[in-house]
Amino acid sequence: MKLDFVYISDIGKHLGQEVTLKGWLYNKRSSGKIHFLQIRDGSGIIQGVMVKNEVDAKTFELGDKVSQESSIIVKGMVKEDKRSPSGYELGVTDLQIVQLSQDYPITPKEHGPAFLMEHRHLWMRSSKQHAILRIRDTIEQAIHGYLHREGFIHTPAPILTPTSCEGTTTLFETDYFGEPAFLSQSGQMYIEATAAAFGKVYTFTPAFRAEKSKTRRHLTELWMMDAEASYFEHAENMQCQEGMICAIMEKVLNECQNELKTLERDTALLEKIKAPFPVISYKEAVRLCNEAGVPIEYGEDFGAPHDTAIAGSFDRPVFVDRFPASIKSFYMQPDPEDPTVVLGSDLYAPEGYGEIIGGSQRIHDLDLLLKKMEEHKVPYEPYKWYVDLRRYGSVPHSGFGIGIERTVSWICGLQHIREAIPFARLLEKIYP
RNA sequence: UCCAGCGUAGCUCAAUGGUAGAGCUCCCGGCUGUUAACCGGGUUGUUGUAGGUUCGAGCCCUACCGCUGGAGCCA
Numbered sequence: 438m439k440l441d442f443v444y445i446s447d448i449g450k451h452l453g454q455e456v457t458l459k460g461w462l463y464n465k466r467s468s469g470k471i472h473f474l475q476i477r478d479g480s481g482i483i484q485g486v487m488v489k490n491e492v493d494a495k496t497f498e499l500g501d502k503v504s505q506e507s508s509i510i511v512k513g514m515v516k517e518d519k520r521s522p523s524g525y526e527l528g529v530t531d532l533q534i535v536q537l538s539q540d541y542p543i544t545p546k547e548h549g550p551a552f553l554m555e556h557r558h559l560w561m562r563s564s565k566q567h568a569i570l571r572i573r574d575t576i577e578q579a580i581h582g583y584l585h586r587e588g589f590i591h592t593p594a595p596i597l598t599p600t601s602c603e604g605t606t607t608l609f610e611t612d613y614f615g616e617p618a619f620l621s622q623s624g625q626m627y628i629e630a631t632a633a634a635f636g637k638v639y640t641f642t643p644a645f646r647a648e649k650s651k652t653r654r655h656l657t658e659l660w661m662m663d664a665e666a667s668y669f670e671h672a673e674n675m676q677c678q679e680g681m682i683c684a685i686m687e688k689v690l691n692e693c694q695n696e697l698k699t700l701e702r703d704t705a706l707l708e709k710i711k712a713p714f715p716v717i718s719y720k721e722a723v724r725l726c727n728e729a730g731v732p733i734e735y736g737e738d739f740g741a742p743h744d745t746a747i748a749g750s751f752d753r754p755v756f757v758d759r760f761p762a763s764i765k766s767f768y769m770q771p772d773p774e775d776p777t778v779v780l781g782s783d784l785y786a787p788e789g790y791g792e793i794i795g796g797s798q799r800i801h802d803l804d805l806l807l808k809k810m811e812e813h814k815v816p817y818e819p820y821k822w823y824v825d826l827r828r829y830g831s832v833p834h835s836g837f838g839i840g841i842e843r844t845v846s847w848i849c850g851l852q853h854i855r856e857a858i859p860f861a862r863l864l865e866k867i868y869p
Numbered sequence: 870u871c872c873a874g875c876g877u878a879g880c881u882c883a884a885u886g887g888u889a890g891a892g893c894u895c896c897c898g899g900c901u902g903u904u905a906a907c908c909g910g911g912u913u914g915u916u917g918u919a920g921g922u923u924c925g926a927g928c929c930c931u932a933c934c935g936c937u938g939g940a941g942c943c944a
Contacts, residue, residue, distance in 0.1 A: 466902095468900050468907085471900095471901045471903075473902075473903050473906085486903090488901070504895095505894095520903090539895095541894090542880080544879090544880065545905045546880070546905065548881070551935090646944085649870065649942080650942060651938085653939090655943070659944065741939090741940085791943095791944080794944085838944075841944095842944085843944055
């Protein structure tokens with residue numbers, strides 16, 4: 438595609454040439470006869486230098502008048518400059534204001550989180566927020582790339598569902614032509630069906646949780662990537678998760694050094710994320726928590742302090758394996774060596790970022806599934822189609838789901854998950 | 870839902886129960902290498918809302934609203 442302007446990310450290809458940039462004024466400093474214009478165009482930021490006796494008076498006056506976040510079209514010579522963080526600078530020869538921005542609310546000084554979230558539509562232009570969302574994109578591309586290389590195909594799962602996939606958590610209810618419908622919490626069960634058709638599949642879906650969770654780790658609308666593979670057993674499932682995390686980390690470290698630098702992220706911690714990841718059993722994790730002074734009884738699920746205690750013992754993600762069947766979903770395959778535990782694992786990110794992946798081998802035996810559904814009081818009728826998968830060519834199969842925002846939070850080193858998604862949906866907050 | 874903290878200028882915050890302030894934004898002026906530029910000057914208030922105590926309330930009390938963090942639940 439041929440454009441009449443260039444992007445800042447490509448500026449190095451135009452050294453010594455006069456180019457046109459189309460973007461916005463990020464910030465400005467002025468010293469009487471020189472204006473320093475920080476120009477951003479979404480692909481990057483570059484400093485434009487406008488010298489009074491090198492442009493006509495009208496242009497120089499515009500340079501004085503142009504305000505923060507005004508949309509602008511700038512012409513200039515691309516120069517190398519050691520003082521510039523990117524190595525390049527633009528000797529401005531012409532400036533055109535597309536629209537003059539007035540009283541831009543987000544100033545270069547400090548703001549509180551409530552104010553920034555209220556202006557999220559503008560906040561995402563700021564360099565740190567911009568860096569986070571670019572890293573998010575790279576993470577998503579890494580997942581698509583890894584899974585396709587491994588032979589998975591993308592099969593979408595529905596968002597409007599007639600019933601809950603896992604009855605435990607609260608769902609958002611909506612009206613579907615007079616019948617109740619629910620916003621999906623996971624595409625997992627649907628891709629068990631597509632896995633039986635295509636072998637290896639995955640889906641990116643938003644997941645909705647109407648839980649009254651109000652912490653830095655919870656959203657009511659979050660993105661999940663669920664993968665499912667026919668004939669994969671538990672060990673192969675974990676190997677796939679490990680490979681995917683390593684692929685994500687490799688791509689981010691290769692392609693997002695500038696963004697990580699903007700975020701002041703300690704990349705040495707990320708470089709340690711290499712296979713093999715440690716695997717401990719739920720039982721060992723319980724013992725580890727108690728030894729670390731965070732008491733927990735066998736048979737209880739882990740809370741936030743337990744996550745931290747477990748993950749804090751390792752410098753890379755750790756699998757906690759073989760949870761008690763009583764605290765996990767009905768569809769998880771019991772361990773043949775100890776049927777009180779399931780072939781299901783959670784992957785905990787380091788540095789206290791908590792659980793990012795949950796995965797398991799699924800029950801493929803018809804009678805066992807029906808028995809477990811009865812035990813967990815799961816109604817048959819809405820899940821008839823799901824049971825059908827065990828009637829017509831059932832095979833052992835496994836899958837996992839990764840929480841995208843938690844992964845982004847971890848890799849970016851964020852204090853709060855709300856920054857990991859362009860428009861966070863939080864408890865009782867839906868603006869903007 | 871529960872626990873804790875907070876609510877003062879557009880923003881970030883000060884102000885022993887006794888005249889409501891600073892920095893930044895913004896506006897004017899100065900400056901040919903600035904990096905959240907700097908220097909000088911200027912504009913900006915129903916102190917979240919309602920009630921109460923008091924000679925006097927931004928400050929104390931009650932209720933409500935909102936925000937922030939956390940718990941439970943969860944990815």
